Amino acid sequence: MAVVSVGAALAQMMLDEDKRELFKYRAEQDCTHEDGVYRDIFDGKVYQDFLFNQQQLFQDDSDIGIVLHTRHHMITLAIIPGPSKPDNIMSFLRPIVDEIRSLGNNGFRVLKDNNVIYKGKVHLMGVMGDIPGVADLMNHAGHMAYHGCRICDVRGVSDGARYFLHNGNIRSRESLVHGDPSPPMGQVPELLTSLSTFCGVEFFGIDEMHLIGRGIGHLIFNILNASCNESYIIESGSSYSFRLKNPLRRTNGMAIVQNQVEVCASKVPPIFEGSFHVSFGRYRAVDWQNFLCVIVPNIILPYLVEYEAKKALMCLINGLMWKHGTNTCVIKSTLPGVNSSNVLLNTINLQQYGITTSLANNDQVNADQSSPVSFVSHPSGNDQFPQLWDPADEAYLLSNGVITPDLRDQDLVVALRSYYRRLYGDQSIIDIGTNSILFAERLWTDSIVISSLSYRKKKTLTTAADNFVLFEAGRYRSLRKCWFVGEVYTYFQHTYDDQVRFLAVVDVMKNHKLDQFNIPMAEKDVEHKHFAVLDVADILECVGLLQYSATKNKFKVICPYMRYDDKVGGRHDGMLSDL
Known part of the structure; x- marks a missing residue:
């Protein structure tokens, strides 16, 4: 390691x-x-x-x-x-x-x-993790044991499940260092107890998102699941706040949701923790987080009958996303x-x-280690700025050729010219230089890697699409910023007006809009391609697409920890004419 x-x-x-x-x-x-x-x-x-x-x-x-x-x-x-x-x-x-x-x-x-x-x-002032992780760190039997609490000595009772009906005594530092013979509880490994900073149970923290995912996420699942929500229904009839429309109101409603999630899994990038392929019965904490914050608002929410129930769920979800920002680092x-x-x-x-x-x-x-020629550093020289990975061996001269089966040289020239017109606010720009560019297949930015269609075809990748992006662009001679979603075809380096830029060519979707709860939605044009060039710095997120209806070209846009009430940073819904 x-x-x-x-x-x-x-x-x-x-x-x-x-x-x-x-x-x-x-x-x-x-x-x-x-x-x-x-x-x-x-x-x-x-x-x-x-x-x-x-x-x-x-x-x-x-x-x-x-x-x-x-x-x-x-x-x-x-x-x-x-x-x-x-x-x-x-x-x-x-x-x-x-x-x-x-x-x-x-x-x-x-x-x-x-x-x-x-x-x-x-x-080392403390260690933390999810519930099973902290149990391993403490040499504890886990929360399903009779002495399931890692902090106190309470003993559970069993009646088909484990219950803890009483309060216990907090374990002392000596109990953690040497263990307890009665009740039988193991000692914390000497590697941690020998530290001068080890103070007792306070040394161990819990990742609250594990509690939110496994706790609240599973609770919402049970509330919405027609096969097990009887205990939440106070009266029979239509008074249940979280009743669903058909077909999800049936006892197999969650199985229908599971099938829909699996259909969408191929367009969900690997930056999402957890899996969109496993069944509900095999969910881990991170999977329950995805269920609560992605599947519920994008797939289940439209089937809720009561508007107030939808509103309450979205308030909960936005609150969780406000709390849980992404923690990233170089590695x-x-x-x-x-x-x-x-x-x-x-x-x-x-x-x-x-x-x-x-x-x-x-x-x-x-x-x-990778060869130094496997990436191109940003022109600024700052190694924290975006980098182009897997560059071509030599520059490419745009003429009348074909870059990919769907992308011709002339398509790129037109999109590139439109980009510089937007950038400089000058519609008279026609000549964009020598047209010599250096292609690259992947982009490293903000500690994640976003691939391209050319890379995925080269590697014959058909699952976990990681080349869909949410990006911003301004209209010609306008300060207004709009949001768009598109599929990256390739990246390239281009020089114009003595400035070297990292750019991407994207097939942009049409009909961008927010629904009533500010969830981004986009529609793919199945008949025509709409290519646009953008600076890689304008990429806001690597996103996934969830097909939310029987119409296969309409999607809701998802990314980890998306705050829906943020309204895509207050940006306007983009139109193809803006590009």
Whole structure:
């Protein structure tokens, strides 16, 4: 397993002056007192006593505080190889924890131009994951055991299922370190309990989206499922708020939904966590998140009879999406081919700052690395900006040829000319230069890889389409921004007016609009192609398409964690005439 050095990753982060200032904040905190002013709070128990709008947020011991991790402060250190679950997860975590322990004892320094710009120590303050993951970390039997709570010693009772009717005693630090003979509960692995920061049950956190997915997602499924929602119906007849229209109101209604999801799965990109192919009975937490936030609003919602029920569900879904933003980092993809290239880029980035010592014995250096010619860096020279992957061996001269069976040279010339007219606000632009371009098959942007139709045909890929994009464009001589959806045919590099640009050619859909709950919808023109050229910086998201009716060319547009009330960032519905 390739592991990124904690010290090297933090050193890279500390080279950013803004991030460095954030880390200095607590050490340089002014302790002077001013009545009525709270500058910062480092004590969790004090924080719990705070009032917000004259309300006590933590009125009960069961109230939970949520921690927000911003995307720019996340680091991926390793991805445990699959597909099977590891027998001993501690064997994978040991190198990381041991390095953190060493950095906590000895500290580290970051040098730039032979000057120390930062020095500090690193400590592991806690670990978190989903419910099964935290159970593995704690050497706990899991939530289905008789002692199913990882925090207390409550014992469950069984009556066809496991119930916990009483409160238990919170497990002490000694109980976690040494284990309990009665009730029989195992000890937390020594790798974690030996840390100076290990404090007890508070050391372990839970990913709240696992609770939302497996908890709320499954609850909504049961409420909507005609075969098991009897317990939610107070009175017989039409009074049930979440009753559905035919055919979903039948007992096999969810089976119909499952079939519809499987039909759409081929147009759902792999950036979605979970699977759109598994049955409801085999759902994991991430699958229930997809059910709640994607399947319910896009497929099930139109079948609800009551408008207020639709409105309530959409408020819930938008609230969840408002909370759960994407956490990305340089090394993100779990696909080996993509991730190896991301690791290579991260290594190059470290090496250009002279951070080589910590990488010398790292497995990633000896990994099968991509050739430097396998991607084209952004003209700005910034390695965090988009990159063109899998470029052609040589430039292509546009003439009267055919790029793909559906895309001719002249189609691209016309679309390219229209792009520059929109960009410069000049309808008189006719000559766009030498017409010599460099094609590429994939795009790396914002830590994800978006492919093209040319790449998918070359690799004979027919599932998990990852070449549909949501993008913005402005009308000719207008400040108004519109949103569009299209299928990327190819990427290319083009020079005009002495500027090098990364562009994409896209077959744009027609009839873009938002439904009554602001869910984006688009219709594919099955008779004609509508090619447009856009700057890759105008790509907003890699999206999936869900066929929501019997009409095969009408789709709802989905992407991970889409907030429907955001109305695509307030952009106008695009029309082909805008391009």
